[in-house]
Amino acid sequence: MISNQMNDLSKLCIHTITTKPWEIEKAAKNYAAAGVKGITVWRDALKGRNIRETGQLLRDNDLTVVSLCRGGFFPNRDPSKREAAIDDNRKLIEEAVELGTKLIVLVTGADPNQSLEDSREQIYEGISAIIPDAESAEVKLAIEPLHPMYADSRSAINTIAQANQMAEDLNSPFVGVAVDVYHLWWDPDLENEIKRCGENNHLFAFHICDWKTPTNDLLLDRGLMGEGCIPIKKIRSWVENAGFHGFHEVEIFSSLYWKQDQSELLKDIIHAYHKYV
Amino acid sequence: MISNQMNDLSKLCIHTITTKPWEIEKAAKNYAAAGVKGITVWRDALKGRNIRETGQLLRDNDLTVVSLCRGGFFPNRDPSKREAAIDDNRKLIEEAVELGTKLIVLVTGADPNQSLEDSREQIYEGISAIIPDAESAEVKLAIEPLHPMYADSRSAINTIAQANQMAEDLNSPFVGVAVDVYHLWWDPDLENEIKRCGENNHLFAFHICDWKTPTNDLLLDRGLMGEGCIPIKKIRSWVENAGFHGFHEVEIFSSLYWKQDQSELLKDIIHAYHKYV
Numbered sequence: 012m013i014s015n016q017m018n019d020l021s022k023l024c025i026h027t028i029t030t031k032p033w034e035i036e037k038a039a040k041n042y043a044a045a046g047v048k049g050i051t052v053w054r055d056a057l058k059g060r061n062i063r064e065t066g067q068l069l070r071d072n073d074l075t076v077v078s079l080c081r082g083g084f085f086p087n088r089d090p091s092k093r094e095a096a097i098d099d100n101r102k103l104i105e106e107a108v109e110l111g112t113k114l115i116v117l118v119t120g121a122d123p124n125q126s127l128e129d130s131r132e133q134i135y136e137g138i139s140a141i142i143p144d145a146e147s148a149e150v151k152l153a154i155e156p157l158h159p160m161y162a163d164s165r166s167a168i169n170t171i172a173q174a175n176q177m178a179e180d181l182n183s184p185f186v187g188v189a190v191d192v193y194h195l196w197w198d199p200d201l202e203n204e205i206k207r208c209g210e211n212n213h214l215f216a217f218h219i220c221d222w223k224t225p226t227n228d229l230l231l232d233r234g235l236m237g238e239g240c241i242p243i244k245k246i247r248s249w250v251e252n253a254g255f256h257g258f259h260e261v262e263i264f265s266s267l268y269w270k271q272d273q274s275e276l277l278k279d280i281i282h283a284y285h286k287y288v
Numbered sequence: 289m290i291s292n293q294m295n296d297l298s299k300l301c302i303h304t305i306t307t308k309p310w311e312i313e314k315a316a317k318n319y320a321a322a323g324v325k326g327i328t329v330w331r332d333a334l335k336g337r338n339i340r341e342t343g344q345l346l347r348d349n350d351l352t353v354v355s356l357c358r359g360g361f362f363p364n365r366d367p368s369k370r371e372a373a374i375d376d377n378r379k380l381i382e383e384a385v386e387l388g389t390k391l392i393v394l395v396t397g398a399d400p401n402q403s404l405e406d407s408r409e410q411i412y413e414g415i416s417a418i419i420p421d422a423e424s425a426e427v428k429l430a431i432e433p434l435h436p437m438y439a440d441s442r443s444a445i446n447t448i449a450q451a452n453q454m455a456e457d458l459n460s461p462f463v464g465v466a467v468d469v470y471h472l473w474w475d476p477d478l479e480n481e482i483k484r485c486g487e488n489n490h491l492f493a494f495h496i497c498d499w500k501t502p503t504n505d506l507l508l509d510r511g512l513m514g515e516g517c518i519p520i521k522k523i524r525s526w527v528e529n530a531g532f533h534g535f536h537e538v539e540i541f542s543s544l545y546w547k548q549d550q551s552e553l554l555k556d557i558i559h560a561y562h563k564y565v
Contacts (some may be wrong), residue, residue, distance in 0.1 A: 013395060028430075067491075100482060122502045123516070125515035126473065127476075158436060158437065159436050159437070159474040159475075160435065160503075160506075162473075162474035163499055163501045163503070163516070163517045164501050164502070167524070169474050169476075170476070183365060196439075197404065197436040197439035197446050198436075199404075199446075199447070199450060222440055224400040224440045224441050225506075226437075226440070227504060229437075229502075229504075229506060230504060232418070238441045239440070240400035240401075241398070242403060245482040
């Protein structure tokens with residue numbers, strides 16, 4: 012059964028990158044004024060800021076800080092770079108604590124100069140290395156499987172089945188999965204794997220946007236919900252049936268939308284959220 | 289075990305679209321002069337020509353006509369358009385007979401205005417409808433699973449597992465699968481599914497090129513073998529272990545390479561074939 016449309020904004024979260032031209036302070040003020048209740052902070056939005064104070068400012072705007080994006084990028088043929096990546100992820104966990112969020116999204120990474128199998132092993136090793144830090148900080152880590160078109164350089168984890176398997180193998184209550192409709196909508200196993208994810212209490216996050224036809228750029232041409240072919244309502248019903256009742260996070264990278272008036276974009280997001288999610 | 293490099297050109301086939309600026313007559317002459325033994329003909333290359341005579345010209349150049357590209361594109365919300373697609377595929381089978389090839393590659397299609405499940409049903413129905421024509425013409429049909437980035441409009445069949453399943457369900461000796469490394473390299477199940485494909489005598493074709501990092505266009509930025517991250521030798525060993533001993537078909541869509549001197553490109557292809565396949 013496909014759920015009805017979203018009548019209120021209590022579960023709407025927006026990623027700061029969606030309105031990239033806005034500084035985080037402006038984004039927070041405008042999201043809050045529009046009734047949005049959640050924000051996911053991209054690390055670049057914190058640059059040059061006191062993270063603790065920024066977190067407080069977000070809460071002062073009645074925003075839940077849903078997650079911090081993004082850690083990961085573990086694989087590298089060069090062991091010293093793998094160590095550096097692990098150190099950087101440890102630092103990110105500290106930043107999550109300062110910001111006051113309980114979740115980090117991991118884009119796991121890939122290195123085109125080695126096999127996907129090697130990259131996957133290094134992802135496993137990298138996450139393993141930071142689990143103790145995550146546990147003691149009480150910050151969860153969500154493995155985000157990325158669309159296969161990013162298998163060369165951004166993520167060697169390209170299906171929810173792979174992410175589920177890795178979360179199960181890592182076997183920590185602090186490691187789960189982020190389900191992003193953009194990356195996963197095409198997968199014939201999606202419904203079953205979302206169910207599996209929920210049964211293992213691994214469904215940590217739900218990201219939404221749409222896939223436009225045509226898509227003119229591999230990275231920066233995502234669509235607003237309703238503009239494309241992703242069955243968002245259906246996938247939302249699957250994550251809800253799997254026990255997920257957290258935020259619906261709007262994460263849109265679009266060179267097109269970043270050029271527009273961001274206040275208009277925010278209105279369009281809310282309209283699309285009511286109608287198509 | 290990864291096989292050694294290709295020491296001769298007896299299994300090298302080139303798709304006419306790879307050297308798109310050349311008319312088919314020129315392509316045939318130049319491929320043959322370079323020692324290439326196979327050609328796969330894209331339908332657009334036959335435009336305005338007597339197909340039977342063109343086929344004879346290819347054979348006169350000592351070229352095996354490996355396949356005709358491409359049929360398919362079955363799904364559409366509009367039933368009359370689905371009928372038209374089936375008719376067009378029947379016509380293509382006739383053209384394959386005139387050309388003198390025993391194989392048609394099917395890009396199965398998708399319609400972003402309906403669900404992937406509906407598109408997949410319509411693909412099944414479309415292929416079913418033309419099997420009698422294929423059988424009486426003795427022309428085989430290879431379902432080509434396309435990369436998930438084409439799930440919106442070009443193919444609702446995005447993994448080799450789906451293509452295998454559909455070929456098994458259709459259950460005709462005239463329906464099999466085309467394995468293209470560009471579409472499938474990222475798949476963690478690839479080795480097993482190639483094995484399954486071979487065990488069912490469904491491995492009809494093997495297409496090669498490479499995935500560049502970065503890839504700047506979803507369609508027209510394929511790389512020469514060796515330019516990217518696809519483990520071509522490894523995948524070749526898998527298809528050979530699965531019993532495939534046919535041609536290695538170079539299929540590169542590249543707005544970059546089409547702008548270059550095509551004779552130089554042909555030399556580069558042969559060099560890359562020796563070194564990286």
